[in-house]
Amino acid sequence: MRFTIVTLFPEFFDSPLEAGLLGKAIMRDLLSVVRVQLRDFTCDRHRTVDDTPFGGGPGMVMMVEPLVTALESLREERPDTHTVLLTPRGRRFSQAVALEWVESGDITLICGRYEGIDERLVQGGFVDEEVSLGDFVLNGGEVAALAMIEACSRLLPGAMGNEESVPNDSFYQGILDHPHYTRPREFRGMEAPPVLLGGNHAEIDRWRRQQALKLTRQLRPDLLEGMELSPADRKLLES
Numbered sequence: 058m059r060f061t062i063v064t065l066f067p068e069f070f071d072s073p074l075e076a077g078l079l080g081k082a083i084m085r086d087l088l089s090v091v092r093v094q095l096r097d098f099t100c101d102r103h104r105t106v107d108d109t110p111f112g113g114g115p116g117m118v119m120m121v122e123p124l125v126t127a128l129e130s131l132r133e134e135r136p137d138t139h140t141v142l143l144t145p146r147g148r149r150f151s152q153a154v155a156l157e158w159v160e161s162g163d164i165t166l167i168c169g170r171y172e173g174i175d176e177r178l179v180q181g182g183f184v185d186e187e188v189s190l191g192d193f194v195l196n197g198g199e200v201a202a203l204a205m206i207e208a209c210s211r212l213l214p215g216a217m218g219n220e221e222s223v224p225n226d227s228f229y230q231g232i233l234d235h236p237h238y239t240r241p242r243e244f245r246g247m248e249a250p251p252v253l254l255g256g257n258h259a260e261i262d263r264w265r266r267q268q269a270l271k272l273t274r275q276l277r278p279d280l281l282e283g284m285e286l287s288p289a290d291r292k293l294l295e296s
């Protein structure tokens with residue numbers, strides 16, 4: 058899978074792209090992340106990427122021209138890349154979006170900065186979609202880009218230490234992960250559930266599925282609302 062990040066701060070990504078499993082996925086060529094400095098696509102001596110807003114008001118607006126020049130240059134190399142503008146007003150990122158992107162295989166992420174971006178970037182059809190990390194405002198898209206890249210990297214075959222852990226991840230099947238326990242068996246009067254120590258794997262699977270469903274109902278009932286539970290799951294939740 059390949060990501061191209063268009064940003065004013067390519068160095069922001071230096072250490073996160075080297076660390077941990079994400080760094081390993083890149084080293085093993087399962088994932089490539091190319092950073093593009095937006096200023097390289099300016100034509101003036103000062104490498105200007107922003108200007109004051111028409112109509113007045115505080116802050117600066119990112120100019121459309123350097124962005125379009127960058128995107129058109131990237132499109133020449135990769136005509137099929139899926140181009141995403143990172144902005145708090147976009148479609149909410151989720152595990153489902155991560156799966157879509159992994160499937161598509163080639164994603165360009167544009168990191169907005171400053172107070173906003175000239176609307177003509179979207180109006181002119183230069184981006185395929187707008188995506189947000191959630192309902193809060195960041196200084197720019199860089200932190201969001203990193204979160205999204207990491208979420209996608211976990212879904213790449215061979216990128217995780219333990220492949221089986223991914224299908225159990227929270228949200229993978231639309232519900233939360235089951236609770237986990239390890240040594241000690243008893244901690245300050247709290248026992249680990251005996252079923253986990255009994256060695257009956259069918260029983261353990263059933264218990265985990267039940268706990269995952271119960272936790273989801275308790276902590277994130279909204280996730281269950283749009284879901285068609287199997288008769289077996291419904292029975293587990295009721296018991």
Ligand code: 6GU
Pocket residue numbers: 142143144145169188189190191192193194195196197198201202
């Ligand atoms: Cl993608 N960008 C910015 N600037 N703020 C955000 C965001 C993105 N997602 C949530 N807040």
